[in-house]
Amino acid sequence: MKIDIVSDTVCPWCLIGKRKLEKALAERPDLDVDITWHPFQLHPDMPLEGADRKEFTAKKFGSVEKARELYEHVRQAGDAVGLDFQFGKIARSPNTLNSHRLIRWAGTAGVQDEIVEILFRKFFMDGQDLGDQQVLIDAAEEAGMDINIVKDLLSGDADLELVAKEDNQARQMGISGVPFFIFDDKYALSGAQDPATFLQVFDQIEQENQNPTQE
Secondary structure (H helix, E strand, O other): OEEEEEEOOOOHHHHHHHHHHHHHHHOOOOOOOEEEEEEOOOOOOOOOOOEEHHHHHHHHHOOHHHHHHHHHHHHHHHHOOOOOOOHHHOOEEOOOHHHHHHHHHHHHHOOHHHHHHHHHHHHHHOOOOOOOHHHHHHHHHHOOOOHHHHHHHHHOOOOHHHHHHHHHHHHHOOOOOOOEEEEOOOEEEEOOOOHHHHHHHHHHHHHHHHOOOOO
């Protein structure tokens, strides 16, 4: 089964959705899945150097208090799936373009899911700045990628246009929020759905594969 996930590295619901998908897949160990992560920048106009986290979220949500309230709701949702979000550690809201480039290269290296998980952890649990190239290089090294190649690619504009194009294609498809899951190019789920919902999609696809429509 082919699963395409449209996501951003600073989206907490994307990590929550990842955990819920993983729980569903754990219940169906018979499934052979091929997961590919695709870029979506929640804040495409973010300066390359990023922004002060407190100021940015206050402006985005209307006030520091409102932002704190919303993130407490997210923290509780994360806690329910075993995630220990540390929003207080995050000092900067980064531009995520380079992190998406790294995820793309990780796919070629066969460690895309590992890189996605590492980046989520570095941002949400460790409070590290994903706009800092050294943070991305460290993530690549942890995943077993060739850091000399990664350093060289990050220093140039490799795949910048491809990532931007893929992000734009997602928006043209009508995707306005993430996570967004696409199964076998025919079924889609938006948001951090519960495992039961993923299981329903798995069953539907499996049933159709067993009983293909006769032409």
